[in-house]
Amino acid sequence: MSTxxxxxxxxxxxxxxxxxxxSRPAERAILGAFRIAAFLTVLITAAILIALAVxxxxxxxxxxxxxxxxxxxxxxxxxxxSFGVLPLVTATAWTxxxxxxxxxxxxxxxxxxxxxxxxxxxRRVLKPILEVLAGxxxxxxxxxALIFVQTVVFREWLQLPTESFSVLAAGVVxxxxxxxxxxxxxxxAMSAVPVAMxxxxxxxxANKMQTTIRVVFPAALSGIIAAVVLGVSRAIGxxxxxxxxxxxxxxxxxxxxxxxxxxxxxxxxxALGDSxxxxxxxxTLYAVGLLLFAITLLMNWISIAxxxxxxxxx
Amino acid sequence: MTSLSQSxxxxxxxxxxxxSPLSMAFLFLLxxxxxxxxxxxxxxxxxxxxxxxxxLDLRMFTEFPSSAPEDAGARxxxxxxxxxxxxxxxxxxxxxxxxxxxxxxxxNRRNWFNRAIELNVQNLAAVPSIVYGxxxxxxxxxxxxxxxxxVIAGAMALSLLILPVVIIVTRESLRAVPLEIREGSLALGxxxxxxxxxxxxxxxxxxxxxxxxxxxxxxxxxxxxxxxLGALVFVSFDPNGLFSGYTTLPIQIFNWTGRPQEEFHVLAxxxxxxxxxxxLAMNSIAITIRNRFQQRW
Numbered sequence: 001m002s003t004x005x006x007x008x009x010x011x012x013x014x015x016x017x018x019x020x021x022x023s024r025p026a027e028r029a030i031l032g033a034f035r036i037a038a039f040l041t042v043l044i045t046a047a048i049l050i051a052l053a054v055x056x057x058x059x060x061x062x063x064x065x066x067x068x069x070x071x072x073x074x075x076x077x078x079x080x081x082s083f084g085v086l087p088l089v090t091a092t093a094w095t096x097x098x099x100x101x102x103x104x105x106x107x108x109x110x111x112x113x114x115x116x117x118x119x120x121x122x123r124r125v126l127k128p129i130l131e132v133l134a135g136x137x138x139x140x141x142x143x144x145a146l147i148f149v150q151t152v153v154f155r156e157w158l159q160l161p162t163e164s165f166s167v168l169a170a171g172v173v174x175x176x177x178x179x180x181x182x183x184x185x186x187x188x189a190m191s192a193v194p195v196a197m198x199x200x201x202x203x204x205x206a207n208k209m210q211t212t213i214r215v216v217f218p219a220a221l222s223g224i225i226a227a228v229v230l231g232v233s234r235a236i237g238x239x240x241x242x243x244x245x246x247x248x249x250x251x252x253x254x255x256x257x258x259x260x261x262x263x264x265x266x267x268x269x270x271a272l273g274d275s276x277x278x279x280x281x282x283x284t285l286y287a288v289g290l291l292l293f294a295i296t297l298l299m300n301w302i303s304i305a306x307x308x309x310x311x312x313x314x
Numbered sequence: 315m316t317s318l319s320q321s322x323x324x325x326x327x328x329x330x331x332x333x334s335p336l337s338m339a340f341l342f343l344l345x346x347x348x349x350x351x352x353x354x355x356x357x358x359x360x361x362x363x364x365x366x367x368x369x370l371d372l373r374m375f376t377e378f379p380s381s382a383p384e385d386a387g388a389r390x391x392x393x394x395x396x397x398x399x400x401x402x403x404x405x406x407x408x409x410x411x412x413x414x415x416x417x418x419x420x421x422n423r424r425n426w427f428n429r430a431i432e433l434n435v436q437n438l439a440a441v442p443s444i445v446y447g448x449x450x451x452x453x454x455x456x457x458x459x460x461x462x463x464x465v466i467a468g469a470m471a472l473s474l475l476i477l478p479v480v481i482i483v484t485r486e487s488l489r490a491v492p493l494e495i496r497e498g499s500l501a502l503g504x505x506x507x508x509x510x511x512x513x514x515x516x517x518x519x520x521x522x523x524x525x526x527x528x529x530x531x532x533x534x535x536x537x538x539x540x541x542x543l544g545a546l547v548f549v550s551f552d553p554n555g556l557f558s559g560y561t562t563l564p565i566q567i568f569n570w571t572g573r574p575q576e577e578f579h580v581l582a583x584x585x586x587x588x589x590x591x592x593x594l595a596m597n598s599i600a601i602t603i604r605n606r607f608q609q610r611w
Binding site for chain 2: 024027030031033034035037038039040041042044045047048050051052054055105106107108109110112113114117126129130132133135136137138139140141142143144146147148176179207208209212213230233234236237238239240243244264267268271272277285286289292293296297299300301303304
């Protein structure tokens with residue numbers, strides 16, 4: 001890093017007092033720039049809130065909040081338009097639940113193995129490979145979910161009674177995508193459990209499995225729950241996999257083999273069409289976006305609070 | 315360090331009297347979890363390769379998208395991706411690194427406002443990418459921009475998306491530099507900023523570079539915010555500036571996956587291989603930087 005221009009750097013006669021930044025306008029300017037950059041992040045949050053709230057307010061001026069939250073028919077583009085968001089919410093609930101059913105057992109299994117059983121050398125190799133799963137673009141996952149999981153595995157091999165799309169295919173693939181998130185945070189939490197607790201358990205005659213399940217796991221529980229909550233938040237917000245593989249029809253989803261449109265799927269699909277700015281349709285995007293943002297924000301808060309707890313515990 | 319070696323022996327494999335069937339079954343389940351993830355990853359890579367390899371030829375890099383699959387290529391998508399990512403890096407890196415420096419080195423952590431900023435950055439990192447698309451769409455609408463499918467708009471959305479990541483990475487890298495380095499520098503008469511630019515920051519650069527490249531590779535694979543900005547259009551020209559129309563590799567993959575004809579799925583798979591190759595290259599650079607230059611204190 002080069003020294004910023006204009007700074008007196010060498011042979012400064014007042015070397016001892018140079019800690020006093022007030023005498024250096026250039027330094028003050030740079031520090032000010034840093035401060036502004038940090039402050040910008042608050043502006044971004046404010047901008048998100050405003051950008052989501054303004055169109056949402058005009059949306060809710062026309063559609064009562066109760067009709068939106070508890071209506072069971074989602075048909076914003078039809079002549080007899082209806083704006084009940086429940087079909088989107090059920091699809092999101094299905095994909096999220098399926099994703100968690102995959103990600104929680106496999107993620108925790110991997111975390112326990114890496115934290116408690118794996119040789120340090122094995123861990124150094126296995127962990128980065130696991131992280132690769134988190135680095136694969138979601139659109140590639142979406143392609144895989146639709147072309148391989150749904151079409152080849154579910155329909156050709158397993159002969160499942162399902163059509164072109166299903167929330168199951170989208171959910172399963174999304175679950176694998178979330179495995180590294182859950183594994184990595186849970187592993188951190190379990191590694192943070194003091195060795196003395198394992199030693200104490202071993203000294204009392206517990207074997208390794210008993211120690212892991214009855215001592216390490218409960219001690220790391222808040223961190224593990226934080227990992228799961230973060231996983232939920234990622235599953236709810238994930239867009240491309242569901243936009244490609246879950247389907248485009250917004251209706252209440254009754255079984256995992258049905259297709260369904262999630263909240264994110266709706267936003268992505270509606271954006272493809274040409275919705276005029278200021279039209280009810282355009283505002284609808286933001287109303288759904290606001291709901292999505294509110295849900296994920298709540299999840300993040302819970303997760304952050306839980307992580308703080310396990311960090312402070314030991 | 316004794317506790318570490320003890321932990322290793324305690325955390326070792328199942329040994330000695332711990333070979334009960336239940337313990338072995340438990341260990342097997344754990345193995346299976348890791349195994350499942352790897353098999354899935356392998357299947358994804360192999361099937362994508364099998365689907366796309368036939369079409370992974372020069373046409374992929376020289377031709378424009380076309381309604382005739384045999385003539386189609388991803389040239390504008392490749393150029394568009396590179397362009398959008400470069401602009402994203404120009405936007406995000408200075409801002410993110412500056413904000414990270416402020417929060418880690420200069421902000422008073424007991425001040426409630428600074429703690430609010432910290433919490434806010436953590437929250438922003440977990441906001442769904444599609445929300446950043448909505449934000450950018452709203453902001454451009456408010457500014458009166460009509461055609462939102464332009465390079466600078468896409469780069470803006472992706473910058474917002476990865477800014478929190480760059481901030482967090484910068485902070486972690488700076489935190490890894492021991493306090494003694496700063497104290498030594500200050501004791502020798504350097505100003506706080508001289509200390510930063512000559513001691514702390516140079517030591518943290520490898521970590522920041524690695525993390526930033528990983529953040530940019532996330533942006534490279536991201537499609538949702540660009541979709542919101544109307545990037546799914548037929549582009550038969552090279553992007554040629556900040557205000558040019560564009561398409562990117564993920565958008566092109568999404569487009570081709572959505573078509574009913576088999577031939578386009580082949581193209582989508584071939585484009586996925588190109589994208590994965592690009593990401594692999596970026597990740598290799600990141601890991602090389604980390605292994606080569608990272609200091610252990």
